[in-house]
Amino acid sequence: MENFELEDAVKEVMDGILPKKSRKIYEAQYDTFVKWCCQRKLENVNEDVLLVFFAEKSKTLSSSTLWAHYSMLKTMLNVKRNIDVSKFYKLSAFLKRKSEGYKPKKSENQIDKFLLEAPDKDFLMIKVALIFDVAGACRGKELHELTISDVTDMDHALLVNVRNTKNNVDRNFIINNSNKNGIDLIEVCRKYMALRKPETTHSRFFVRYEKSQCTVQAIGKNTFGKIPQKVAEYLNLPNSTLYTGHCFRRTSASLLADSGASIDVLKRHGGWKSASVAEGYIENSINTKKIVADSIFGLGVGNSTESASAHQVCGSAVSASSASSTSSKNNIVQNIIDGANRLLNIVNCSNVNIHVNINTNNKDL
DSSP, rough: OOOOHHHHHHHHHHTTOOOTTTTTHHHHHHHHHHHHHHHHHHHSHHHHHHHHHHHHTTSSOOHHHHHHHHHHHHHHHHHHHOOGGOOOOHHHHHHHHTTTTOOOOTTTTHHHHHHHHHHHHHHHHHHHHHHHHOOOOOOHHHHHHHGGGGEOOSEEEEEEEEEOOOSSSOEEEEEEEEEEEEHHHHHHHEEEEEHHHHHHHOSSSSSETTEEEEEEOOHHHHHHHHHHHHHHHHHOOTTTGGTTTTTTHHOOOOHHHHHTTHHHHHHHHTTTHHHHHHHHHHHHOHHHHHHHHHHTTTTTTTTTSSSSGGGOTTTOOOOOOOOOOTTTHHHHHHHHHHHHHHOOOSSSSSOHHHHHHHHTTTTTT
């Protein structure tokens, strides 16, 4: 094989590393960086160049967006120029410093208020998008590509199929016919679905909504990214521009984690292949923190009625004992073992020593 043939083959393989669904976004980010370098007549790319580049970006972008751009640029520089950005420790330290104090926006407490108070004549489409977003932890692209055949009205519920996802993991979710706080979620969705014009030629589920009527025009992907901001503006929330298109997905995962859902349930709900994201939501959930507090302050297994799955706390070792003066030795030992099995589920940890001492000769047993 000639050298030029080998180079072409390597280029083809390396290009295949880029994710198909977001390839254009990666390439656009790389092009932005290249243009930035050209404007400053910078020929060589090193850590100092990237530090200045991201320092300028940090003036206008949030921490989460900086990390997203870093991830894309790291991949592109590796593919295009064989530069390993992961070894630029000063750059990663800078980005971590920018993350300090950053709290991603969620909208758990404001959802009901918006659904109840916002007038349908102006916000019906936004209400439906919000319901779908929170019920299914949907990305903006997933809502954009949702078709009418993906939504099935089963009388008592709506079944929504999400296909062609970012991680190539198809999933589905249910919108229940519950009347929570006076909000009939299904009827809100049905009202919007009934307004679809018969002459609509495409199959996209979400169409523009103006003056209490649907149009035939499909909603663009960028519109979904602005919906949380519009909701925040209606509710007069401070810093409404910080409510990005991802906040409803975070809200959905947080609500599910607070309910005591397991890591596996969270992974399936959000379509995550890795458990690390789901573990983060569980670790930060209020329900998990209450369980840890109960264990620390002596409530233990016997007084806890929470789901065992909610005890999956990364890096936390929780011990508990259950004893009764009228129980036999064997029952007490079995209770301790059962309690440990339920409470101890430690993942992604290192250098952990667990000592379990069971003294069956104790006269007090």
